[in-house]
Amino acid sequence: ETSVTLYGILDGGIGYNKVDGTVVNRTTGVRTDYSAKKTGMINGVQSGNRWGLKGSEDLGNGLRAVFQLESGFDLGTGNSAQGGRLFGRQATLGLAGDSWGQLDVGRQTNIASKYLPGVADPFGAGFGQANIGTSFSAANTMRWDNLVMYQTPNFSGFQFGVGYSFNVSGNQGWDIDRPGLVNNPDEANGKGITTGLRYANGPIGVAATYDRIEFDADDAKFTQWNLGASYDFEVVKAMVAFGQTRDGWFQGTDFGPAVNAGGVADTSTGTFRSLDGLKVNSYLVGLTAPIGNGKLLASWQMADPSNSPDGALGEFEKQHTYSLGYTYALSKRTNVYAIGSYAKNVVFQDDLDSTLVGVGLRHQF
Template identity: 45%
Template sequence: MKKTLLAAALLAGFAGAASAQSSVTLYGVLDGGLRYSSVSLANGTGVTNFGGAYGVQSGNRWGMKGVESLGNGNNAMFQIESGFDMGNGAGQQGGRLFGRASWVGLQNAAWGDVRLGRMTNLTSDWMVGGLDPFAAGFGQLNMGNAFTSGNTVRLDNVLMYRTPVMSGFQAGLGYSFATGLTSNGGTTGYGFATSNNSRQITAGLKYANGPFYAAATYEKAYAAESTAMNGQSINNWNIGGSYDLKVVKIGVAYGQTRDGFWAGSGAGGTGATLATTPSGSSNALVFAPSVGYNSYIVGATIPVNAVSRVLLSWTMIAPNTNMKDAYNAQNQSSFNLGYTYDFTKRTNLYTYVGQTQNYATVDTAKSTIVGVGIRHQF
């Protein structure tokens, strides 16, 4: 009996020691509400919708992430994250089990971390995630509506390296061997020949020090040689910064995109899709040598009190001459207003209104959305 008790105590001790060196966290978001939306043209044609809207402020999801100490300052880490439609329970991201994130990596405070798998690109993480008052949420209100390379672009088969934070600076570089994104050259899949897959470089540099934040990113997508877009590539760079004055946090950014665009995953964030593909295709990568535009945002977050804040932004896509001539594309301008109220640290109420002129760069097209919802995080 004493041996049994001793063995149990030793096992409990070893288990405690192991758990002290590793951790796994289960987390998730439930977000739902009501929304009115309309898209119309000056000639009177249009469509409206009123009903449930889900994943507006934050996409509905559940996931797990963890870290384990390997000794000598080295850690193994992972994240898997599944997106779903709260309105009907269906999986999102094309029905993938872990479509939002699926990666494993190694980390050390001295040299940084390296990750392999499916993850968002650095423009989505460091530019939009760091500067946008709407934090990549709220559909057409978010910064990705104009900066399409950061419209929550998720890439497959990414090898990503991020440096440690040094005096506020951090750099990152990633390469996707096969993005898994569809394009106007067709779905490339995963061909044995690397060149027969769409590939992408994602790079970034950010700086955070007290109230000041700045970021610069670069994205380059290559068309698969096995498609009609063989030899084509899309190029994009962005730069921006924000400063928190306590009474208001102001952010600005500018970007250039040439020879196509990323459709991304945010509602309404399709950039020039209607101008370049009148059939309404929802291609995630559009290679088009005649397409080029500049992107702008000026945004502000205004704390009302300790539990509520007002969100404001103006964004614009300004097509270049080639795009205007080829598609009669016009400047797309969006005016956005939101308000959030925190019931607790995990549950908040939100309401929002946004209007986009020359929506998707189509002349006289107007898109308006108004909504309210509640978000719970666990």
């Protein structure tokens, strides 16, 4: 009586993380020696752990009702991921038409996270710091709340999408007017625009995306545009990407535990973070190469801060990430993987490195 599909991915293994060097407090300029390491169970490295429900109902005349509810969790502890959200990975309802596309409301990833990694990331937006999102923060599997999203159908390989979020993270705050009001909740709403285009035809893949988040408080506004392209030579598939970020950071990467408890977390790039004056150019060159039942994955990424945020102290250096991975299919739904990734000058700190080594098992149901 119901057309719902129950699905999921489980991913767990063993790994080693190390973040090492010195950290500069961007407010005081003081340098501190820093080392953090961990050997243990890893999970969600290739793909975040999830279970979900999705469905589609044919309404006639090429029209369909579509929905997807996807719940993320930590396999090590069983806790919900995405800040404790029940359906933190996706919660959408929409109408889809063969001729005009699909319109969804709810929480889901932005266009850059949908279109760019599929074209330009050998690691398919997975594998921790190896994923393209480490340098291209708007493509870092960023999810927005309260999002209205429209995407065209695929026209001869072309697809276009555009979305607007009334508040990218959390319930939309009211616009309040009353005497003595200190902070208007509406000014804390992160209003997001996401748009982009992708093209996939034969060996060629191309993606172009643009994202902007605006907070009325402090007139904060930050943007990112990205370009990606790939060509499949069959023995190897080559990928390149370039992007520019201005005045903030979208979906951040946490390289290690925070240095300054309750203060600036100088080992994280931060999420939905306005950083006036920051300019970053991002680059990626990567490849995948099929080898029997396996696939080799490799990329070099760089995030180059050509201008530092206003008032931030210390040097802002180029962050490089070198990654090598291997996946081997045990079946269509199950594979093992190995990953090694080294990043230097992480969070643009001139003497801070991050290393990730791991092996794991991934199963899709």
